[in-house]
Amino acid sequence: MRPTLSRLGRTLAVGVSGLLLLSACSSGGDTTAEAAGSGKPVTGGTLTTAVDTEPVSWDIHASTQDVTAEIARGVFDSLVSQDSDGKFHPWLATKWEVSDDFKSYTFHLRDDVTFTDGSKFDASVVKANFDHIVAKETKSLYAANLLGPYTGTEVVDPQTVKVNFSKAFAPFLQAASTTYLGFYSPQALKAGAGKLAAGGPADVGSGPFVFSAYTKGQSATLTRNPDYAWAPETATHTGAAYLDKVVVRFLPTASVRAGALTSGQVQVAKAIPPQNVTALKSTPGFQLISRANPGGNYNLWLNGSLAPLDDVRVRKAIQRGIDVEQDVKTVTFGQYPRAWSPISPTTPDYDKSLEGSWPYDPKLSGQLLDEAGWTGKDAQGYRTKAGKRLTVEWPQLSIQATREGRDVLGQAVQADLKKIGVEVKRPNLDIGTYNTKVYGGKANIIDLSWPRFDPDVLWLFFNSGSAPAKGGINATFLTDPSFDTWTDQGRSTLDEKTRADVYPKVQQRGIDLAVVVPLYTQVSLVGQSDRVKGLTFNASNWLTYYDAWLAKK
Amino acid sequence: MTASATALAGGIARRLGSVVAVLLGAATLAFLTLQLIPGDPVSVLLGPSNAGSPEVRAEIAREYGFDRPVADQYLHYLGRLLQSDLGQSYQLQRPVRSLIGDQLWPTVQLALAALLLAVVLAVVSAVATAGRRPAFRAVASVWELISASTPSYWVGIVLLTVFSFRFHVFPVAGAEGFASLVLPAVTLALPLTGVLAQVLREGLEAALEQPFVVTARSRGVGRTAVRLRHALRHCAVPLLTLTGWLTGSLIGGAVLVETVFGRPGIGSLVLQAVSAKDMPVVIGVVLLSAFVFVVISTAVELLHPVIDPRLRSA
Numbered sequence: 001m002r003p004t005l006s007r008l009g010r011t012l013a014v015g016v017s018g019l020l021l022l023s024a025c026s027s028g029g030d031t032t033a034e035a036a037g038s039g040k041p042v043t044g045g046t047l048t049t050a051v052d053t054e055p056v057s058w059d060i061h062a063s064t065q066d067v068t069a070e071i072a073r074g075v076f077d078s079l080v081s082q083d084s085d086g087k088f089h090p091w092l093a094t095k096w097e098v099s100d101d102f103k104s105y106t107f108h109l110r111d112d113v114t115f116t117d118g119s120k121f122d123a124s125v126v127k128a129n130f131d132h133i134v135a136k137e138t139k140s141l142y143a144a145n146l147l148g149p150y151t152g153t154e155v156v157d158p159q160t161v162k163v164n165f166s167k168a169f170a171p172f173l174q175a176a177s178t179t180y181l182g183f184y185s186p187q188a189l190k191a192g193a194g195k196l197a198a199g200g201p202a203d204v205g206s207g208p209f210v211f212s213a214y215t216k217g218q219s220a221t222l223t224r225n226p227d228y229a230w231a232p233e234t235a236t237h238t239g240a241a242y243l244d245k246v247v248v249r250f251l252p253t254a255s256v257r258a259g260a261l262t263s264g265q266v267q268v269a270k271a272i273p274p275q276n277v278t279a280l281k282s283t284p285g286f287q288l289i290s291r292a293n294p295g296g297n298y299n300l301w302l303n304g305s306l307a308p309l310d311d312v313r314v315r316k317a318i319q320r321g322i323d324v325e326q327d328v329k330t331v332t333f334g335q336y337p338r339a340w341s342p343i344s345p346t347t348p349d350y351d352k353s354l355e356g357s358w359p360y361d362p363k364l365s366g367q368l369l370d371e372a373g374w375t376g377k378d379a380q381g382y383r384t385k386a387g388k389r390l391t392v393e394w395p396q397l398s399i400q401a402t403r404e405g406r407d408v409l410g411q412a413v414q415a416d417l418k419k420i421g422v423e424v425k426r427p428n429l430d431i432g433t434y435n436t437k438v439y440g441g442k443a444n445i446i447d448l449s450w451p452r453f454d455p456d457v458l459w460l461f462f463n464s465g466s467a468p469a470k471g472g473i474n475a476t477f478l479t480d481p482s483f484d485t486w487t488d489q490g491r492s493t494l495d496e497k498t499r500a501d502v503y504p505k506v507q508q509r510g511i512d513l514a515v516v517v518p519l520y521t522q523v524s525l526v527g528q529s530d531r532v533k534g535l536t537f538n539a540s541n542w543l544t545y546y547d548a549w550l551a552k553k
Numbered sequence: 554m555t556a557s558a559t560a561l562a563g564g565i566a567r568r569l570g571s572v573v574a575v576l577l578g579a580a581t582l583a584f585l586t587l588q589l590i591p592g593d594p595v596s597v598l599l600g601p602s603n604a605g606s607p608e609v610r611a612e613i614a615r616e617y618g619f620d621r622p623v624a625d626q627y628l629h630y631l632g633r634l635l636q637s638d639l640g641q642s643y644q645l646q647r648p649v650r651s652l653i654g655d656q657l658w659p660t661v662q663l664a665l666a667a668l669l670l671a672v673v674l675a676v677v678s679a680v681a682t683a684g685r686r687p688a689f690r691a692v693a694s695v696w697e698l699i700s701a702s703t704p705s706y707w708v709g710i711v712l713l714t715v716f717s718f719r720f721h722v723f724p725v726a727g728a729e730g731f732a733s734l735v736l737p738a739v740t741l742a743l744p745l746t747g748v749l750a751q752v753l754r755e756g757l758e759a760a761l762e763q764p765f766v767v768t769a770r771s772r773g774v775g776r777t778a779v780r781l782r783h784a785l786r787h788c789a790v791p792l793l794t795l796t797g798w799l800t801g802s803l804i805g806g807a808v809l810v811e812t813v814f815g816r817p818g819i820g821s822l823v824l825q826a827v828s829a830k831d832m833p834v835v836i837g838v839v840l841l842s843a844f845v846f847v848v849i850s851t852a853v854e855l856l857h858p859v860i861d862p863r864l865r866s867a
Binding site for chain 2: 054056057059062136137139193194196197198215216217218219249250251252253255256259260262263264265266430
């Protein structure tokens with residue numbers, strides 16, 4: 001199942017993953033960037049967006065990538081939609097009932113929905129899609145995990161389906177709101193995995209846009225579905241989309257994306273590099289939208305099961321001996337906020353009280369290391385105990401280390417820790433060796449970020465059920481009863497009070513035990529022309545094109 | 554008659570043999586690489602961005618026969634290659650052969666345009682400067698050295714910044730129509746031009762010192778005419794050989810150019826495959842490159858006697 005070790009080190013832009021939940025598909029009203037006060041929406045026009053990553057597979061039921069889900073959102077609808085507060089709203093399902101044991105969900109479906117190839121959406125389509133996701137031949141790398149302990153779908157009547165699970169499965173509504181559990185038309189499903197993965201007109205959904213063309217290595221084109229009349233409540237309008245066409249260009253080179261934007265060849269550019277932000281902001285006719293991503297921050301995870309970090313005092317010394325504020329500011333040109341909690345401020349149940357609670361304090365680090373017995377000093381200035389140098393190993397994978405300047409940030413951390421007498425070794429490993437070492441618990445420090453619009457991401461980080469030996473990503477390598485109790489409680493209920501109680505406790509304990517050193521919150525930096533109005537972001541910070549329109553020049 | 558026919562058949566057989574040997578070598582190397590990558594082969598095939606449930610992993614292991622002895626796997630793999638089955642991409646869930654087929658034409662277009670441009674520019678530059686005033690020649694040399702050694706990535710961005718972002722002459726990227734081919738072709742051609750022109754000038758200068766030049770000039774043939782009609786022909790063989798050799802390197806150059814310009818093609822396909830650790834696709838492109846290389850060098854070899862009659866007896 002899920003995260004093999006190999007994906008552990010993976011980072012935000014490439015994909016989201018994990019056991020259960022992902023992000024929502026809402027285009028929440030409060031997240032609208034420019035909808036209000038910009039005049040009356042105009043119908044027509046082509047919006048061209050430049051993105052940095054190209055989907056590897058377009059099959060929403062098989063892919064793991066954010067970018068696939070983001071672009072395909074315009075083509076596929078879901079049962080429910082989630083707003084940025086985490087609340088669920090009707091979409092293809094008008095209402096639903098959840099059994100008390102969270103083992104079955106009954107959805108009442110709209111009866112006016114048709115796919116763009118003319119076939120009707122009904123209960124049998126829901127069943128066909130969900131069964132397709134879990135079928136072995138689909139080789140689903142993500143959606144099957146989102147379906148959790150799925151046992152099957154019952155067609156009660158053409159407008160009613162009952163989805164069943166073998167165990168309590170509270171996160172299902174959230175999962176059902178993602179693109180990954182969106183619906184293909186029955187004919188599209190018959191076309192087979194290869195056709196769906198290849199993209200283009202074979203990918204037929206019921207969404208506001210039709211996937212009309214795809215040129216690998218170049219662009220994807222979505223064209224308006226004029227008959228669309230079933231927008232989710234989270235959208236700001238109803239009926240067909242405003243734009244005639246959305247063209248998504250794949251431009252991996254950052255300076256080319258920025259140049260294409262300012263020269264008017266694209267109207268929106270994603271992933272503007274932090275160093276270009278100031279220049280773009282001062283260019284008339286353009287604006288920059290900066291939004292903190294939900295989910296796990298970019299954190300250092302300290303392996304509490306391996307010496308010398310099996311001593312909480314040494315871990316604490318490291319946590320307080322890194323000048324996070326300064327290092328992050330320098331490396332990210334002030335564009336990414338430093339983090340205080342393992343999850344970002346835009347994640348539900350974020351614990352704000354952690355802010356400022358563990359400032360940089362090298363003096364305290366020194367005291368802690370003295371207490372832990374690391375009192376000696378060698379010729380290079382590193383602390384020693386019984387003749388052994390205080391050394392920690394933090395392996396790196398070159399493709400990941402260079403993202404967002406993480407290699408440079410790593411050097412700053414190394415320099416900070418040298419000041420308190422801790423040697424940080426950063427061997428550069430190939431992926432096979434890296435996985436074996438890091439997920440085998442043989443490394444002292446692991447760095448990783450993990451986006452997801454749900455505090456349940458804390459389960460992945462801290463629960464012993466998510467131990468790397470079981471295919472999880474608990475890089476603390478500790479089994480802690482409190483962590484297990486709280487994160488289990490959080491995932492087995494949708495009760496807001498319980499969640500608001502347990503999740504802050506988990507964040508605090510993570511910091512107290514010093515098994516995590518949060519570094520920064522990743523931020524989506526999107527540049528857009530002033531002509532673009534109503535472009536919205538969903539809870540995962542993905543662009544949503546349905547409400548967008550282009551003002552006349 | 555019979556003897557020459559036998560010799561011809563022998564020559565063809567030898568060439569075919571070497572083609573097969575090169576391809577077999579490339580295929581074996583690709584297979585070995587896959588074996589030597591540390592870690593479980595299913596994880597390597599799935600790449601860093603993919604998990605895969607036990608069922609998916611079992612399916613892949615079965616499909617690739619990882620449970621069987623390596624020798625078995627190797628023979629099975631060669632057997633599939635013989636049927637021109639390059640396997641299936643795990644990331645894209647499509648046959649590698651059709652992926653490469655779809656992406657081939659844009660790259661061929663780009664490569665041919667760049668090659669043509671490079672040869673024309675190199676010939677013009679060499680003919681214009683060979684054996685002329687030293688200052689003139691030095692300027693050309695320096696320019697060629699710079700163009701041969703400047704990273705094409707950087708050249709591409711500079712060209713885009715000037716001609717696309719500032720003056721809006723060409724579109725930023727894509728493969729729609731002639732206009733979108735100009736900047737990528739120039740970017741890819743520049744380093745080739747530098748190398749070709751340098752070699753060509755050396756050859757021209759050597760040829761211009763030959764007695765036949767004096768003879769031709771004494772018959773009243775003009776300076777430029779003697780270069781074009783006589784001396785250039787002398788340099789044709791090395792120029793052809795070098796061009797053939799450089800053509801093989803165009804796929805490598807295309808990786809960068811296609812990425813910068815957001816063009817479809819083999820280059821962007823292989824870049825995506827490498828970063829997603831999509832080994833079946835990478836192996837497919839390696840085999841394609843080997844094939845192209847062999848075909849071009851064979852063609853160049855066959856053309857030598859056509860261009861230079863002195864080689865016919867050899």
